[in-house]
Each structure stands twice: as structure tokens, then as C-alpha cells.
Amino acid sequence: MSRSLLEQRLQKPIGAPKPLGSYRPSDVVFLLKDLSDVQLERGTEDREEAIQSGVHYSEMLPVEYQPTPEYIRLFHQTLTESAQRVALGAGIVAEQVVARSGKHTVLVSLARAGTPIGILMKRYIAERCGLDVPHYSISIIRGKGIDENALLYILQQHGPEAKLQFVDGWTGKGAITKVLIEACQTFKQKYGIELNAELAVLADPACSSSIFGTREDFLIPSACLNSTVSGLMSRTVLRDDIIGPDDFHGAKFYKEWMKDDLSNHFIDTVSAYFSQISQQAKQEAVKLMDKKAAVTWQGLKDIKAIQKLYGIEDINLVKPGVGETTRVLLRRVPWKILVDRLDNPGLQHILLLAKDRGVPVEVFPELTYSCCGIIKPKNKKADIAASAEEEAV
Structure with a gap:
């Protein structure tokens, strides 16, 4: 029955996507x-x-942070310092994916943080492995799942034998990994197609993925600037009054910021290092596949400890890792920022943003991640906050 349902859906035309974003x-x-x-x-x-x-976060968008000239300079400095490291991580992930799926690989990045990483992987695979693999960017939303129409469109284009590899930038608590696993289970029950729910990420500080380039929590420059380093695309939106049953999930394309766009600059700068790191990437990928790193969810355990210490009822208000902390400072209302140490060279932009927004920074030496952003809880009681601060000293 599920197979016939899949055949029916694959035979039903899904509208071709319209060109979006500033990427090639x-x-x-x-x-x-x-x-x-x-x-x-x-x-x-x-x-x-x-x-x-x-109200679900996917039903609205934040006003995008417009970085100061000082912050833009920091982005360029960070990119210069980390481009080779990012290239190596992308190469390590790409080598593992090709070893698993070969010429049947279809990269499916999760918009929007996964998109630049998926592009780097696609370019690496073309340049160093000689394969021109398809790459799509689709929406997945915590609490609502993955864009089923997008998945069906990909299967229409490449057939049920296509090996879809989902890609994201990094792991925080591992929440999206769980959403992806549940979405793939639902898709199998509905259509009889088993999708690979293993998420490939550049950095996996949460220890929630088995396909990664590194488990170190370091700044990936594409986490810095929101849309202007993500193809001028907003984060994705899903609201019944604007997204119909046959539509893809939605997003905005900020064409008006084209002159400020650094998306392709980031990609080109990192890609330039592929020839230098390819041999090391192959070696590291082999080691990771031989060793089969365990998925321990250690990051989630640490976040639960922070949640208890600070008396935070909703774990979604705790955002671990450099990438997630950056997001908190750019588009949420931060309560405080925890850092492993103040002289961590990878946290300059975090300290700059925290200063810019007047957010207190606390040293938390036992932090697994480099830093952690805590969103201000609604109606947070002062006595709980004071108690937590006393315990943290």
C-alpha cells in the first residue's frame, strides 16, 4: 500500500523550484x-x-542583524584564520559521504545553516573525487518536521534509488538530528522508502552525529552573518495561510542586500584550500570510518546540567556551541553568555556581540562547548537568577 502511495505521489507533478538566493x-x-x-x-x-x-518560531522571522563595520572586519579576520580548517572539515565529511554512497549521492542540505556546507561538499566532491553530485537545500523545522514535498521532488528527479545525504553546519543540542530521525521514520511508514537519517555535519560538538569533520567547537564563519553569508536567504517559514499543501516550505530572498553579500566570497575562499588539504582529508576520513565514533549525546547531557543549575524550565532556551550562541546574540533576547575562558581566540565575535548588546558574559570552566547562549526566560524570577549566579561562582 505504501509503495502505491509513493508511486501516486511521484506521478503527481510538483512545481519546479524558482531560482532563489545569491549562490551560483x-x-x-x-x-x-x-x-x-x-x-x-x-x-x-x-x-x-x-x-x-x-507561537511557533517558524511562523515569523527576526529582523536581520545589520553588522557593524567592526564586526564585518572580524568576519574577514576569522575567515582568513579558519578557511583552511573549514576546508579540511568539509573535505573529511565529503570523503565519508562519497565512500558510502558513491555516484548515487544526492546532497540535501538543511536550510539555512547547512547550505554553505553542502556547497563546499559538492565542490570538493567535484574537484577531488570527480563526481558532479546534485545538491538541494530544503527546510526542516523543529516541532513540524521536514518538507515532504521537497523530498518527493528530489525522488521524482533522481528516482527512489537515489542516496540522499542530509547535511547541516554543526550540532548544538542535537535537536535537528532527532527531528530528522523522526521525519525519516514517518516517511518510511507513509511511502515505504527508507531514507538515511544520519546527518553529516562539519562540526559535531554535541556528539550526536556519526558523520562529521571534527567534534571541536570552533567558529565556522558562515555562522557569523546570517543571510549575507547564506545566499541572502532567510531562515525557513511554515504557516498555513501562506504555505499551501502542495507548496515547498517558504523563505525570503533579500535581494536588496546584494551589495553586502559575502556568501560566494566565503565559499570561494574556503574552496581555494581543497587541493592543499585533500590528502589529509582522505586519511582522516578513513580513520573515522574505521573507528566508527560513538554517538554519545554528551552535549545534551551537559546542557541538561546547565538547565538545572540555572533553573531554566525550557531546554530550548539553552543554545550551546559557537554557532548557536552567535544566533542567540543576532536574533533572540539573550540573558547571559557562558564561555569556557575569556581568552579563547575563537570567541572574539561572541564577546564583541555581547558587548554590543549589553549581555553579561560568565566563565564556565567545565563547559564541553566553547560557549553557550542562554535566552532570557519570560517572567524569569530574580531570586532564581541570583541563586544560579551564586552557584556558578
Whole structure:
């Protein structure tokens, strides 16, 4: 029955995606509905109150942070310092994916943080492995699941034998990994197709993925600038009044910021190192596949400890890792930032953003991650906050 349902859906035409984003069409195809003309942005305080009152985060967008000249300089400095490291991580992940799926590989990056990493992997595979693999970027949303229409479109284009490899930038608590696993289970029950739920990431500090380039928590420059380093795309949106049953999930394309766009600069800068790191990437990939690193979810255990220490009821208000902490500072209402040490050279942009927004920074020496952002809980009681601060000293 499920197989016939799949055949019926694959025979039903799904509208071809429209060109979106500032990346080269050869790098990625966005399977997203263009919502550029829809007013979706809400102020940070207003949006935070709405989220903590029960409105789903995917039903609105934050007003995108416009970085200061000082922050832009820091981005360029960080990119210069970390480009080779990012290239190596992307190469290690790409080598593992090709070893598993070969010419049947179809990269499916999770918009939007996964998109630049998927592009780097696609370019590496083309340059160093001689394979031109398809690459799509689709939406997955915590609490709502993955874009089923996008998956069906990919299967229409490449057949049920295609080996889809989902890609993201990094792991925080591992929440999206869990959403992906559940989504793949649902897809199998509904259509009889088993998708690979293993998420390939550049950095896996949460220890929640088995396909990764590193488990170190370091700054990936594409986490710095939101849309201007992510193809000028917003994060994804899913709301019944603007997304129909046959639509892809939606997103905005910020064409008006084209002059400020650094998306392709980031990709080109990192890709330039592929020839230098390819041999090491192959060797490290072999080691990782031989050793089969365990998925321990250690990061989640540590976050639960922080949650208990600071008296935070909702674990989703605790955002671990450099990438997630950056997001907290750019588009949420931060309560405080925890860092492993103040002289960590990889946290300059975190300290700069925290200073810019007046957010207190605390040293938390036992932190597994380099840093952790805590979103201000709604109606947080002062005595709980004071108690937590006393315990943390």
C-alpha cells in the first residue's frame, strides 16, 4: 500500500523550484517558496515574547542583524584564520559521504545553516573525487518536521534509488538530528522508502552525529552573518495561510542586500584550500570510518546540567556551541553568555556581540562547548537568577 502511495505521489507533478538566493545555480537548488513580498519580520522583543507564549518560531522571522563595520572586519579576520580548517572539515565529511554512497549521492542540505556546507561538499566532491553530485537545500523545522514535498521532488528527479545525504553546519543540542530521525521514520511508514537519517555535519560538538569533520567547537564563519553569508536567504517559514499543501516550505530572498553579500566570497575562499588539504582529508576520513565514533549525546547531557543549575524550565532556551550562541546574540533576547575562558581566540565575535548588546558574559570552566547562549526566560524570577549566579561562582 505504501509503495502505491509513493508511486501516486511521484506521478503527481510538483512545481519546479524558482531560482532563489545569491549562490551560483550550479552550486545549489533551493526547494523553497519565495516569500520575499510577505511581511514576516517582528522585532526581537516582540518575537521572543510570542515564541515563549506558544507561537511557533517558524511562523515569523527576526529582523536581520545589520553588522557593524567592526564586526564585518572580524568576519574577514576569522575567515582568513579558519578557511583552511573549514576546508579540511568539509573535505573529511565529503570523503565519508562519497565512500558510502558513491555516484548515487544526492546532497540535501538543511536550510539555512547547512547550505554553505553542502556547497563546499559538492565542490570538493567535484574537484577531488570527480563526481558532479546534485545538491538541494530544503527546510526542516523543529516541532513540524521536514518538507515532504521537497523530498518527493528530489525522488521524482533522481528516482527512489537515489542516496540522499542530509547535511547541516554543526550540532548544538542535537535537536535537528532527532527531528530528522523522526521525519525519516514517518516517511518510511507513509511511502515505504527508507531514507538515511544520519546527518553529516562539519562540526559535531554535541556528539550526536556519526558523520562529521571534527567534534571541536570552533567558529565556522558562515555562522557569523546570517543571510549575507547564506545566499541572502532567510531562515525557513511554515504557516498555513501562506504555505499551501502542495507548496515547498517558504523563505525570503533579500535581494536588496546584494551589495553586502559575502556568501560566494566565503565559499570561494574556503574552496581555494581543497587541493592543499585533500590528502589529509582522505586519511582522516578513513580513520573515522574505521573507528566508527560513538554517538554519545554528551552535549545534551551537559546542557541538561546547565538547565538545572540555572533553573531554566525550557531546554530550548539553552543554545550551546559557537554557532548557536552567535544566533542567540543576532536574533533572540539573550540573558547571559557562558564561555569556557575569556581568552579563547575563537570567541572574539561572541564577546564583541555581547558587548554590543549589553549581555553579561560568565566563565564556565567545565563547559564541553566553547560557549553557550542562554535566552532570557519570560517572567524569569530574580531570586532564581541570583541563586544560579551564586552557584556558578
